[in-house]
Amino acid sequence: MKWEEWKPFYERIVREMGYSIEKDREAAEILRAILIENDNYIIKEELNSVIMEKVYVFGAGPNLEEELKSWDFSDGTKIAADGATTALLRNGIFPDVVVTDLDGRIRDLLEASRRAVMVVHAHGDNIDKLPLVVNFPLVLGTCQTEPLDIIYNFGGFTDGDRGAFLAEELGAKEIILVGFDFSGKVGKWSKPWLNDHIDAWEEKRKKLEFAKELLEWLKNNGKAEVKFFEELMVKS
Helix, strand or coil, X not given: CCHHHHHHHHHHHHHHHCCCHHHHHHHHHHHXXXXXXXXXXXXXXXXXXXXXXXXXXXXXXXXHHHHHCCCCCXXXXXXXXXXXXXXXXXXXXXXXXXXXXXXXXXXXXXXXXXXXXXXXXXXXXXXXXXXHHXXXXXXXXXXXXXXXXXXXXXXXXXXXXXXXXXXXXXXXXXXXXXXXXXXXXXXXXXXXXXXXXXXXXXXXXXXXXXHHHHHHHHHHHCCCEEEEHHHHHHHC
């Protein structure tokens, strides 16, 4: 998704969610400065060798753990969305890429970063967490405003759908969404303070609606075949 395609979505998101474009831009600049100073950033092309033709993107929905136990994911690149990283690690699965805005379990993000590329997203609400990126060996920076030289915007809003847009951008031919649920439930892996699956609160409900809409856009407009894990199980 190019900036010109993403901009209308972003303007709607800012308007409906009450976000600040100025703070989002500030966050992108801050992330850029930290990465340059720490010299632990990579550019998009350096991720090309990581992305296989088949990519599994793991969301943190309430169906994640059940789906993790029912398939062998070794035949594709594994992209974990933030909190899903914890579930993968606890099930003995190491992600190749983690897409995060740093509100997952930091200990598990640090553990994953030993082997995974960390795709860290800057926005106005996580400026205080951005200094954590100095602890990650390899970081690809992303933002939701206009991209900068080493800070990218591939489209997508939540960690999960941004993972799918990343896979599309890097040439995946098949994107399989694991642990994605739009029924109004929030999986316990989604936030560190959750002990069980719960009903989505208003802000989260809106985020899930945007994520669903964006994934539909990707399915209809992207080059990769996008499907949910349930479709894979039916075919098998």
